[in-house]
Amino acid sequence: MRAVLDEAVLRPYAVLWLAESEGADPDTATSLLTREEATWLWVDTAAAVVDHGEDHLLVSHLETAVQGSVRGLLQEVRDVGHPRTVQVLVALAAAHPDPALAKAMRRAAFQVHTGEL
Structure with missing residues:
Protein backbone atom coordinates (compact mmCIF):
# COMPACT_ATOMS: atom_id res chain seq x y z
CA MET A 1 0.00 0.00 0.00
CA THR A 34 -7.57 16.12 0.74
CA ARG A 35 -10.98 17.59 0.10
CA GLU A 36 -10.80 16.42 -3.53
CA GLU A 37 -9.87 12.88 -2.46
CA ALA A 38 -12.75 12.79 0.02
CA THR A 39 -15.15 13.96 -2.69
CA TRP A 40 -13.81 11.34 -5.14
CA LEU A 41 -14.33 8.61 -2.54
CA TRP A 42 -17.80 9.94 -1.78
CA VAL A 43 -18.77 9.60 -5.46
CA ASP A 44 -17.09 6.19 -5.67
CA THR A 45 -19.02 4.93 -2.66
CA ALA A 46 -22.27 6.39 -4.01
CA ALA A 47 -21.62 4.60 -7.32
CA ALA A 48 -21.32 1.30 -5.45
CA VAL A 49 -24.61 2.01 -3.68
CA VAL A 50 -26.24 2.79 -7.05
CA ASP A 51 -24.99 -0.57 -8.37
CA HIS A 52 -26.85 -2.32 -5.56
CA GLY A 53 -30.06 -0.33 -6.03
CA GLU A 54 -30.30 0.88 -2.45
CA ASP A 55 -32.04 4.24 -2.91
CA HIS A 56 -32.54 4.84 0.82
CA LEU A 57 -28.81 4.26 1.41
CA LEU A 58 -27.95 6.60 -1.43
CA VAL A 59 -29.99 9.42 0.08
CA SER A 60 -28.55 8.79 3.56
CA HIS A 61 -25.05 8.79 1.99
CA LEU A 62 -25.55 12.54 1.48
CA GLU A 63 -25.06 12.98 5.23
CA THR A 64 -21.51 11.63 5.00
CA ALA A 65 -20.33 14.33 2.60
CA VAL A 66 -17.64 16.62 4.00
CA GLN A 67 -19.09 19.70 2.30
CA GLY A 68 -21.82 20.30 4.87
CA SER A 69 -24.55 21.11 2.33
CA VAL A 70 -25.96 19.41 -0.73
CA ARG A 71 -25.32 22.48 -2.87
CA GLY A 72 -21.67 22.57 -1.76
CA LEU A 73 -21.37 18.87 -2.47
CA LEU A 74 -22.85 19.29 -5.95
CA GLN A 75 -20.28 21.93 -6.85
CA GLU A 76 -17.37 19.78 -5.72
CA VAL A 77 -18.80 16.59 -7.23
CA ARG A 78 -19.10 18.35 -10.60
CA ASP A 79 -15.46 19.39 -10.43
CA VAL A 80 -13.87 16.15 -9.17
CA GLY A 81 -13.95 14.32 -12.51
CA HIS A 82 -15.11 10.90 -11.31
CA PRO A 83 -16.27 8.85 -14.34
CA ARG A 84 -19.55 7.87 -12.66
CA THR A 85 -20.57 11.35 -11.47
CA VAL A 86 -23.48 11.68 -13.90
CA GLN A 87 -24.86 8.26 -13.00
CA VAL A 88 -24.64 9.05 -9.27
CA LEU A 89 -26.30 12.45 -9.64
CA VAL A 90 -29.14 11.05 -11.77
CA ALA A 91 -29.74 8.25 -9.25
CA LEU A 92 -29.69 10.72 -6.37
CA ALA A 93 -32.16 12.97 -8.15
CA ALA A 94 -34.51 10.03 -8.70
CA ALA A 95 -34.25 8.92 -5.07
CA HIS A 96 -34.28 12.23 -3.22
CA PRO A 97 -37.61 13.25 -1.67
CA ASP A 98 -36.98 17.02 -1.90
CA PRO A 99 -38.04 18.22 -5.38
CA ALA A 100 -35.82 21.31 -5.26
CA LEU A 101 -32.70 19.30 -4.37
CA ALA A 102 -33.61 16.63 -6.92
CA LYS A 103 -33.84 19.35 -9.58
CA ALA A 104 -30.44 20.75 -8.55
CA MET A 105 -28.97 17.24 -8.83
CA ARG A 106 -30.43 16.75 -12.31
CA ARG A 107 -29.06 20.13 -13.35
CA ALA A 108 -25.61 19.22 -12.01
CA ALA A 109 -25.74 15.87 -13.85
CA PHE A 110 -26.62 17.67 -17.08
CA GLN A 111 -23.78 20.15 -16.58
CA VAL A 112 -21.27 17.36 -16.04
CA HIS A 113 -22.62 15.43 -19.02
CA THR A 114 -22.42 18.43 -21.37
CA GLY A 115 -19.17 19.80 -19.94
CA GLU A 116 -20.80 23.01 -18.68
CA LEU A 117 -18.77 23.18 -15.52
Missing part, protein backbone atom coordinates in the same frame (compact mmCIF):
# COMPACT_ATOMS: atom_id res chain seq x y z
CA ARG A 2 2.81 2.42 0.73
CA ALA A 3 4.07 1.93 -2.83
CA VAL A 4 0.89 3.43 -4.31
CA LEU A 5 0.71 6.52 -2.10
CA ASP A 6 2.17 8.58 -4.95
CA GLU A 7 -0.44 7.40 -7.46
CA ALA A 8 -3.28 9.93 -7.41
CA VAL A 9 -6.09 7.48 -8.20
CA LEU A 10 -5.00 4.92 -5.61
CA ARG A 11 -3.74 7.27 -2.89
CA PRO A 12 -7.04 7.80 -1.02
CA TYR A 13 -7.70 4.07 -0.80
CA ALA A 14 -4.14 3.38 0.34
CA VAL A 15 -4.23 6.18 2.94
CA LEU A 16 -7.43 4.84 4.47
CA TRP A 17 -6.27 1.23 4.39
CA LEU A 18 -2.95 2.10 6.04
CA ALA A 19 -4.61 4.26 8.68
CA GLU A 20 -7.14 1.59 9.55
CA SER A 21 -4.55 -1.19 9.56
CA GLU A 22 -2.55 0.88 12.05
CA GLY A 23 -5.58 1.12 14.33
CA ALA A 24 -7.00 4.51 13.36
CA ASP A 25 -10.73 5.07 13.67
CA PRO A 26 -12.22 4.91 10.14
CA ASP A 27 -14.15 8.14 10.69
CA THR A 28 -10.98 9.95 11.77
CA ALA A 29 -8.88 8.41 9.01
CA THR A 30 -10.80 10.38 6.38
CA SER A 31 -9.26 13.57 7.79
CA LEU A 32 -5.99 12.41 6.22
CA LEU A 33 -7.46 12.93 2.76
